[in-house]
Amino acid sequence: MSERNDDFITYELQEFKLFEPLFRWARKKSLWIVAFCTGCGGIEMPPLFTARYDIERFGMMPNPSPRMADLFLITGYVTPKTLKRIIITYEMIPDPKYIIAHGSCPINGGVYWDSYNVVKQLDKYIPIDVAIAGCMPRPEAVMDGIQEIMRKIESGEADGWKRYRENYEWYRKNQDELFGEGWRERDARRWLAWI
Amino acid sequence: MINEILLILFAPLVAGVIAWALDVKGVREAIGIIGAAIPLAVLAKLYSQVLDEAINYSITVSGFTLQLQLNPMSWYFAVIASLVGLAMALGMAVTSRNSYDWLFALMSYTGVLGVFLSQDFVSFFLLWELMTFASFMMVLRRNRHESLKYFVLSVIGAYAMLIAIGMLYAKTGALDFATIRQALYMDAAMGTITTREMAMIFGLFLVAFGVKAGSVPLHVWAPGAYSETDQSYTAFFSGALSKAGAYGFLLLYILMGYKLYAAFGTFNNHLVFAYIIAWLGAITVVVAGFLAVLQEDIRKLFAYSSISQVGYILLAFGLGSTLGFAGGLFHVLSHAVFKGLFWLVTAAIILQTGKTQFKDMGGLAEKMPFTFAMGLIAVLSLAGIPPTAGFASKWLIYEAAIQAHMPLVAGAIFLGSGIAFAYVVRFLYAVWFGQRPSDLEDVKEAPLPLLIGMAILAIPNLVFGIAPGLVTDYINKMLGGEIVGGDYYRLVTQTGTYNALLVTIVLTIGLAIAGLIYIYGARARKVPVTNTYQSGNPVTEEYNLSIRKNFYRPLAEALEFWLKYSWDRFYERLASMAEDFADSLRESFYNGNVQSYSWYLAVVLLILALWGVL
Ligand code: SF4
Numbered sequence: 001m002s003e004r005n006d007d008f009i010t011y012e013l014q015e016f017k018l019f020e021p022l023f024r025w026a027r028k029k030s031l032w033i034v035a036f037c038t039g040c041g042g043i044e045m046p047p048l049f050t051a052r053y054d055i056e057r058f059g060m061m062p063n064p065s066p067r068m069a070d071l072f073l074i075t076g077y078v079t080p081k082t083l084k085r086i087i088i089t090y091e092m093i094p095d096p097k098y099i100i101a102h103g104s105c106p107i108n109g110g111v112y113w114d115s116y117n118v119v120k121q122l123d124k125y126i127p128i129d130v131a132i133a134g135c136m137p138r139p140e141a142v143m144d145g146i147q148e149i150m151r152k153i154e155s156g157e158a159d160g161w162k163r164y165r166e167n168y169e170w171y172r173k174n175q176d177e178l179f180g181e182g183w184r185e186r187d188a189r190r191w192l193a194w195i
Numbered sequence: 196m197i198n199e200i201l202l203i204l205f206a207p208l209v210a211g212v213i214a215w216a217l218d219v220k221g222v223r224e225a226i227g228i229i230g231a232a233i234p235l236a237v238l239a240k241l242y243s244q245v246l247d248e249a250i251n252y253s254i255t256v257s258g259f260t261l262q263l264q265l266n267p268m269s270w271y272f273a274v275i276a277s278l279v280g281l282a283m284a285l286g287m288a289v290t291s292r293n294s295y296d297w298l299f300a301l302m303s304y305t306g307v308l309g310v311f312l313s314q315d316f317v318s319f320f321l322l323w324e325l326m327t328f329a330s331f332m333m334v335l336r337r338n339r340h341e342s343l344k345y346f347v348l349s350v351i352g353a354y355a356m357l358i359a360i361g362m363l364y365a366k367t368g369a370l371d372f373a374t375i376r377q378a379l380y381m382d383a384a385m386g387t388i389t390t391r392e393m394a395m396i397f398g399l400f401l402v403a404f405g406v407k408a409g410s411v412p413l414h415v416w417a418p419g420a421y422s423e424t425d426q427s428y429t430a431f432f433s434g435a436l437s438k439a440g441a442y443g444f445l446l447l448y449i450l451m452g453y454k455l456y457a458a459f460g461t462f463n464n465h466l467v468f469a470y471i472i473a474w475l476g477a478i479t480v481v482v483a484g485f486l487a488v489l490q491e492d493i494r495k496l497f498a499y500s501s502i503s504q505v506g507y508i509l510l511a512f513g514l515g516s517t518l519g520f521a522g523g524l525f526h527v528l529s530h531a532v533f534k535g536l537f538w539l540v541t542a543a544i545i546l547q548t549g550k551t552q553f554k555d556m557g558g559l560a561e562k563m564p565f566t567f568a569m570g571l572i573a574v575l576s577l578a579g580i581p582p583t584a585g586f587a588s589k590w591l592i593y594e595a596a597i598q599a600h601m602p603l604v605a606g607a608i609f610l611g612s613g614i615a616f617a618y619v620v621r622f623l624y625a626v627w628f629g630q631r632p633s634d635l636e637d638v639k640e641a642p643l644p645l646l647i648g649m650a651i652l653a654i655p656n657l658v659f660g661i662a663p664g665l666v667t668d669y670i671n672k673m674l675g676g677e678i679v680g681g682d683y684y685r686l687v688t689q690t691g692t693y694n695a696l697l698v699t700i701v702l703t704i705g706l707a708i709a710g711l712i713y714i715y716g717a718r719a720r721k722v723p724v725t726n727t728y729q730s731g732n733p734v735t736e737e738y739n740l741s742i743r744k745n746f747y748r749p750l751a752e753a754l755e756f757w758l759k760y761s762w763d764r765f766y767e768r769l770a771s772m773a774e775d776f777a778d779s780l781r782e783s784f785y786n787g788n789v790q791s792y793s794w795y796l797a798v799v800l801l802i803l804a805l806w807g808v809l
Contacts, residue, residue, distance in 0.1 A: 036731070065728060066728055066731075067728065084733065085730075085731035085732065086731070088731050088732070088733055089728070089731040092726070092728055183733075184733040185733070185735055187732075187733045188732070188733040188734050188735045188737075188738070189735060189737065192737055192738075
C-alpha cells in the first residue's frame with residue numbers, strides 16, 4: 001500500500017513565514033506531553049512532573065489527548081502490540097510534533113535485544129528526535145534531553161514530523177513488514193467477534 | 196368589521212372540510228395551506244386597526260349570544276397561533292398521509308383561534324371543545340391508548356370549566372366576559388361570593404387550564420399525545436394549542452383577579468392565588484425538564500420540553516407583576532416559534548429517516564444541513580442564547596422573578612434553564628453529530644414545503660431576538676403602559692438593560708475574529724469520524740463510538756428516588772381501579788338473578804315508605 005496517509009493535519013504557515021522564529025520560541029516554551037507511558041519509564045515520569053524535578057517550569061504539561069499535545073515521550077521498551085497504538089497516537093498529533101525516546105530499549109532493544117516481542121529499533125517505525133540513553137535514565141538525564149529538544153526546536157533541527165511525512169512510504173513499509181498489511185483494520189476487527 | 200372575524204375564524208375549518216371532501220392529492224394540500232394562510236394575512240392587515248379599537252362580532256344562536264372580539268390581546272395570541280398554523284400546514288403538505296389529517300388539524304386551528312377571540316363563556320367553551328375534539332381525533336388515528344388518556348384528562352378539564360362557568364353564572368347571572376368582570380369587581384367590595392366558593396371556582400379553572408397547558412400533575416397526556424400524531428401537527432399542538440391553557444390563566448386575571456385578591460389576600464406580599472400559579476409553573480419547569488433529559492425518544496424529549504417551557508409562561512403570569520405578564524406574553528411568542536420549529540425539525544427527521552429513537556440516529560448534520568441549521572436556531576432559542584427570541588423572553592421572566600422577590604421561584608427557572616440546555620445538547624449530539632449508522636447513508640434533505648415552514652418559524656426567532664423591542668412595544672400597548680422601556684433593540688426594565696443589537700454586533704465581531712484565527716491558525720484537514728482517539732486503539736465503522744443510549748445515566752441514578760414516583764403510573768392505577776370498580780358494580784348488581792331485582796324493588800319501596808311518600 002503506497003497511498004499517502006493523509007489522516008493527520010499539516011502545519012505550514014506560509015502566510016506568516018516572517019514570524020517563524022516567534023512561533024518556534026513559543027513552541028519550545030510550551031511543550032505538552034501526551035501521557036502515554038510505555039515500559040519502565042512509566043514509573044519514572046511522575047517524578048519529573050512533581051515537586052522535586054518539576055518540568056512544569058519549562059512550560060510542559062502532561063495531557064491525556066494527542067490532539068492537544070506536541071511532545072510524545074516513548075518511555076521504554078515497545079512491544080509490537082504497543083507500537084500499533086503508538087503509531088496511531090502519533091499520527092493523531094497535529095504537526096509539528098516531536099518524539100523523545102527514553103532508555104536503551106527504544107534505541108536498540110536494550111536488555112531485550114534477543115526478545116521475540118520487543119521492537120528493536122523504534123526509529124524504523126516512527127521518527128525520533130532525541131534519544132536518551134540509560135536504563136533507566138535519571139530525571140536529570142531526561143531533563144537534559146528536554147533541553148536538547150528545546151534547542152532543536154529553536155534551531156529547526158527537530159524535524160521528525162517532516163521526515164515522517166516525506167518518508168512515509170519507508171515508514172509504512174517497515175510498519176507493514178512488522179504487522180502485516182492492513183493491520184489497523186485487522187486489529188480493530190479482532191474484537192468484533194467478542195462483543 | 197363583521198366579516199373579517201368570521202373569515203379569520205372559519206377559513207381554516209372551511210378549507211379543512213373542502214380538503215377532506217375533495218381528497219385529491221395536491222389539491223387538498225394547496226387548499227389546506229391557503230386556508231391556514233388566510234387568518235395570518237387578515238390579522239396582519241388588521242394590525243393597526245386593532246390597536247385603535249377592538250373589532251366586535253356577535254351572533255345569537257339558540258338563545259345564547261356569542262361574542263367574538265379582536266382586541267390587542269386576542270390579536271397577539273391569534274397571530275402567534277396563525278403563524279404556527281401556517282408553518283404546520285406547510286409541514287403537513289409533505290408529512291400528512293390523508294385528508295383526515297387535514298380536516299382535524301385545520302379544525303383545531305379554528306378552535307384555537309376561537310378560544311382567543313371569544314368574549315363570552317359560551318363561545319369560549321364551544322370552541323375550546325372543538326379544539327380538544329379535533330386534536331383528540333388527530334391522536335386517535337395513531338394511538339388509541341394515548342388519545343384516550345388525552346381525551347379523559349381534557350374532558351375532566353372541560354367539565355371542571357363547565358362547572359366553574361355554571362357557578363359563575365349562578366352568582367353573576369352573566370356569561371359574557373365584560374359583565375362577569377364587572378360583577379366580580381363589584382363583588383370584591385361587597386363580598387357576596389364567599390371565599391369557599393371562590394376557592395372552588397379558582398380550583399376548577401386551574402384544573403381546566405392546567406390540563407391544556409400541561410402543568411404538573413396534569414401533564415401526563417402530553418408526552419403520549421404530542422408523540423403519537425403527525426409531527427407537523429404537533430408543531431401546532433404544542434406551539435399554539437398549549438397556549439390556550441396559558442391564555443386561560445391570563446383570563447383568570449382579567450376576569451376575577453381583583454375578586455381573587457379580595458378573597459384570598461396576600462402571602463409575603465404576593466397575591467395568594469398568583470403564588471399558587473407561580474409555584475405550579477415552577478414545579479412544572481423543573482419536573483418536566485428533568486423528565487425531558489432522561490427520554491430516549493426524540494418526540495418524548497420535546498414533549499416534556501414543551502411542558503417545561505409552558506411552565507415558564509405560567510410561572511411568569513404567576514409573578515403577578517406587569518413585568519411578569521410582559522415576560523410571559525413574550526415567552527408565549529418565543530415558545531410558539533421555537534417549539535413549533537423543533538417539531539417541524541422532528542417531523543423532517545422522522546419523515547426522512549423513519550426513526551424516532553435516539554439510539555438509531557446520529558451524524559445527520561451532513562445529510563440534512565438546512566434542517567440542521569433550523570434545528571440549531573431552535574436550540575439556541577430554547578436554551579436562551581442571544582441573539583434569539585428565547586433569550587429576550589427568558590431574560591424578562593428572570594428580571595420579573597427577581598423583582599417580585601421570589602428567590603425560590605427564580606431559582607427554579609435558573610435550574611430549568613440549566614436542564615433545558617442539557618436536553619437540547621442531548622438532541623444535538625444524538626441526532627446531528629457523531630457517527631452515522633450505516634442505514635442512514637441515503638438520507639436526503641427535507642422536502643421544500645417543510646423547509647419553508649421551518650423558515651417561517653426560524654425568522655421570527657432571529658428577528659425578535661435581535662429586535663425584541665418589536666414585541667415588547669406591542670405588549671406595552673396591549674397592557675397599557677410603559678412596562679418594558681427602551682427602543683426596538685433595547686429592553687430596559689427597572690433593574691437592567693439588554694441591548695440585543697449590541698449583543699448581536701459583539702457576537703458577530705467575536706465570531707469574525709474567531710473565524711479569522713481559525714482560518715489562518717492552521718490548515719485544517721477533514722478526517723473520517725473513525726480517526727478519533729480511542730485510547731490509541733484502531734477502530735472501524737463497525738464500532739459505535741457515539742453514546743446513543745442512556746446519555747444521562749448518572750443523572751437518572753441521582754434522581755432514582757424521585758423517579759420511583761410517577762404521575763403516569765398513578766393515573767394508570769387510578770384508571771384501572773375505576774375499571775375494576777365498574778366491573779364489580781356490574782357483576783354484583785346486574786347479576787341476572789330475578790330475586791335480587793325484586794329485592795331492589797323492595798328496598799326502594801322501603802326507602803320511599805320511610806320517607807313518607809307511600
Ligand atoms: S531501557 Fe531499561 S528501564 Fe528503559 S524500558 Fe528498557 S529495560 Fe526498562
